[in-house]
Amino acid sequence: xxxxxxxxxxxxxxxxxxxxxxxxxxxxxxxxxxxxxxxxxxxxxxxxxxxxxxxxxxxxxxxxxxxxxxxxxxxxxxxxxxxxxxxxxxxxxxxxxxxxxxxxxxxxxxxxxxxxxxxxxxxxxxxxxxxxxxxxxxx
Numbered sequence: 001x002x003x004x005x006x007x008x009x010x011x012x013x014x015x016x017x018x019x020x021x022x023x024x025x026x027x028x029x030x031x032x033x034x035x036x037x038x039x040x041x042x043x044x045x046x047x048x049x050x051x052x053x054x055x056x057x058x059x060x061x062x063x064x065x066x067x068x069x070x071x072x073x074x075x076x077x078x079x080x081x082x083x084x085x086x087x088x089x090x091x092x093x094x095x096x097x098x099x100x101x102x103x104x105x106x107x108x109x110x111x112x113x114x115x116x117x118x119x120x121x122x123x124x125x126x127x128x129x130x131x132x133x134x135x136x137x138x139x
Contacts, residue, residue, distance in 0.1 A: 020129045023111040025052065027133055029059050030115050034104075034135065036063035043069040092132060101136035108134040 032043065041064050045056035057069035092108055099108075106114060110126035114133050123129075 016128050016130075019123075020111070020131060023129050024131065025054060026117075026121070027111050027114055028056065029054050030117065031133075031135055032056055032059040033063045034115060036060060036067065040064070041067040043067065045069055045071045089130060095132060099134075099136060101138045103134045103136050108132050 035043075043056055043060040045060075055071075057071050060067050060069040095108060109132065111129050111131050111133050112122045112126045114135075116122050
């Protein structure tokens with residue numbers, strides 16, 4: 001069974017995979033728009049090559065006309081890679097140990113909590129999506 005068919009049938013081990021993927025894509029758009037508003041004009045869109053909507057370069061071109069987005073796609077090797085160990089979900093303090101820059105507000109938060117377009121976009125339990133995100137700035 002492939003990841004796509006597992007997610008489509010709802011048999012994926014993570015029950016919130018669809019909602020998490022949508023939240024991640026929405027965060028990507030909010031992050032690119034935020035960076036464009038801060039004056040960033042160069043964006044590197046490193047994607048898997050999997051077709052989706054609202055990629056970095058598309059959002060960047062709308063948010064910062066005249067900017068210079070660049071697209072790089074992963075090779076087949078990425079899709080065939082096997083991992084020798086299980087994914088380890090890290091806590092907020094563990095992640096913050098890796099941060100060597102200033103986090104912009106609202107800091108390191110669950111995906112839907114990072115500058116939502118509307119309060120309605122934040123679920124009652126944003127932690128159910130288990131992924132933390134943030135944007136940093138070197139001082």
